[in-house]
Amino acid sequence: MEEENRGIEKNDVNQTKKKRLHLKKLLVFLLVGVIALSIIIALMPKDEERIEMKVKSSLVKIIEKSDLETVNITYNVIAKKCKEDDCDTTSNNIGDFKYVVSCKGTITAGIDFTKVKIDVDEENKKIVVEVPDAIIKGEPNIGSIKFLNGNNVSADELPNARKLCQEVTKSKSQEDNQLIPEAKAQAITILEEFYSQWIKAYDPSYTVEVK
């Protein structure tokens, strides 16, 4: 009888030990879970970072698909060849020049989108995408040329006229204050149109400004 009682007591002790062990395991499991969850939450991007990442990834895609990095601009100019070495190039009279030529050319501008800046203003619910300035790439590409007082000009002058067109197009494009902003405006136009729709799906409470 005594032995039986001892056996029952031993069983009870064993079961209590097992229960404690289970409880310990459960606690360790819970603790590990809480730590892991805390790490995940800490590593998770904040709202501000998340929206910035979304804007960036969509920007990369739209740039790739729209060829926004390169802008080709029609750049036609009038070039004047003096009769002598020195003349007044501001003269309005076509007769004052050896020849005047209309040059059809194109200028290539580029935008480095790796330099784009994205700012998220959480408080005012506004995303500002700042596009860098465009830069002129390479030399102007001269297509056809036309002598405006052409009947009197010898065909031998054509190579010289083409060279003149190249020089004048280059200098005029470098002095053109509208060219760089307009090249940039081309990219801004498409990004504005894209983000005006995009933000409605992401979070309509936000506005996007592209500048």
Added chain:
Amino acid sequence: MKKFKLSLTIALLIGCLAGCEKSSTESLAENVKRIELTGNLVTYQAYYHNVLEYEKKAGSGITHMLEKDRKLFAEYTGTIKYGIDLSRVKIDVKDNEIMVFIPKAKIIGEPNVDKDDFKSENFIESKDGFINKNPITADDIAEAFDQAQTDIKENAQNNTELLDMAQKRAKAIIEENIKQFSGISESKYTINWEYEQ
């Protein structure tokens, strides 16, 4: 009992997954409908630096005798916008397939020519007659300006390269918006594009 519980859990899980999958494809059509298809979508803004050639014919009648035809040349700048009419875009969803029709690109609005370029000091003119003059007047300059606007518009309308690019950009914008609005992974649907030629 344990086996029964396990089977029930698996069955519920499969049921839920199947249900989720069904609802995601059903919601695709609903979500895509949220894309606004009104107004114009501007996809390209072209900047032109052009040369204008304007001709003023000598007048007729005794008072215009010995007048010479005059020619006026000027450089001017202007911009013009290309895009598509969004109301003509058609988006149809059938199961996991999205069919999108993109209309031809067109000129949006009127060209914007810089009026400051039309100052007499910027012009180059052919010689006038000695006896009877045929001067370039303010009316001629206004007409030259109108001609510049028309030239830019006609050039833009005939520039198939830029029109194609504008259509291609419209596709890129709509594609990204479908991805954004669809609410499901890109791998779960396909988009078939049809372009107006």
